[in-house]
Amino acid sequence: MYFLGASLLFYLLFTGIALFSDDQIAIEDVYYQLIFPGILLMFFPTSFGIQNDEDARILEILFGIPNYRYKVWLVRLSIIFVMVFVIVTILALFNSFLLVELPVFEMGSQLIVLLVLFGTLGFLISTMVKNGNGTAVVMVIVGLALWFLHGFLDASKWNVFLNPFSTPNRISESLYQTMLWQNRLIIISVSVVAILWGLINLQRREKFIK
Numbered sequence: 001m002y003f004l005g006a007s008l009l010f011y012l013l014f015t016g017i018a019l020f021s022d023d024q025i026a027i028e029d030v031y032y033q034l035i036f037p038g039i040l041l042m043f044f045p046t047s048f049g050i051q052n053d054e055d056a057r058i059l060e061i062l063f064g065i066p067n068y069r070y071k072v073w074l075v076r077l078s079i080i081f082v083m084v085f086v087i088v089t090i091l092a093l094f095n096s097f098l099l100v101e102l103p104v105f106e107m108g109s110q111l112i113v114l115l116v117l118f119g120t121l122g123f124l125i126s127t128m129v130k131n132g133n134g135t136a137v138v139m140v141i142v143g144l145a146l147w148f149l150h151g152f153l154d155a156s157k158w159n160v161f162l163n164p165f166s167t168p169n170r171i172s173e174s175l176y177q178t179m180l181w182q183n184r185l186i187i188i189s190v191s192v193v194a195i196l197w198g199l200i201n202l203q204r205r206e207k208f209i210k
Contacts, residue, residue: 004040004041006040007037007038007040007041007087008037010036010037010040011033011034011037011091014033014036014037015033015094015095015098015099018033018099019098019099025099025100026100026165026166027100027102027103027107027165028163028165028166030092030095030099030100030102030107030165031107031110031111031163031164031165031166032161032163033095034088034091034092034095034107034111035111035114035115035161037088037091038084038087038088038111038112038114038115039115039118039143041083041084041087041088041115042080042084042115042116042118042119042122043118043119043122043136043139045076045080046077046080046119046120046122046123046126047122047123047125047126047132047135047136047139048126048132048135073123073198073199073202074195074199077119077120077123077195080119081112081115081116081119084112084115084119085108085109085111085112088107088108088111088112088115089104089105089107089108092104092107092108092111102165107165110164110165113184113187113188114160114161114187116187116188116191117160117187117190117191117194118139118143119191120190120191120192120194120195120198121139121142121194122135122139123194123195123198124194124195124197124198124201125138125139125142126198127197127198127201127202128201146160146161147161154168155168155170155171155176155179156179157179157180157182157183157186158183158186159183160187162179162180162183164180
């Protein structure tokens with residue numbers, strides 16, 4: 001609830017600033033505006049899940065379920081991704097009324113690809129660190145490093161924060177769409193690897209149950 005509240009608070013703050021700003025708000029600005037609230041929504045359930053299970057003393061029970069990694073965590077992650085997608089799509093709908101008309105479903109779809117990356121990385125790191133606070137520190141460092149690289153990579157398929165709604169003037173639309181498709185493919189591939197790696201880590205139950 002704290003992370004949900006913080007996400008909505010930041011959304012209202014950013015939206016309020018945009019509403020009273022003299023600058024023209026474009027669709028590409030809304031994309032960046034919704035990234036941070038989306039990360040907050042995704043962060044807590046994926047990064048603190050293992051610690052919460054341990055605190056609730058149900059971790060050993062979950063490890064006792066056959067095919068634990070498939071029956072529990074894959075379902076959890078799927079529910080988290082769907083819920084975050086629904087919430088960011090609703091926020092995009094509000095922005096379509098308040099700031100600028102935009103393709104709401106496309107905005108939500110583009111955002112969830114990036115947010116799933118951060119969610120799966122948080123899940124993977126939590127299986128290594130086995131502590132929510134430690135995972136938070138590592139994820140903040142990773143996020144800041146990726147944002148720092150964003151300034152240097154600019155319009156590159158390797159830029160995690162590549163904006164699908166902003167085509168640079170020096171690049172043709174068709175070339176940029178190809179680059180964007182490659183970018184999304186890379187992000188999805190890394191997300192899948194992160195999930196599988198995290199699930200493999202969960203098989204070493206002795207490291208989690210002491």
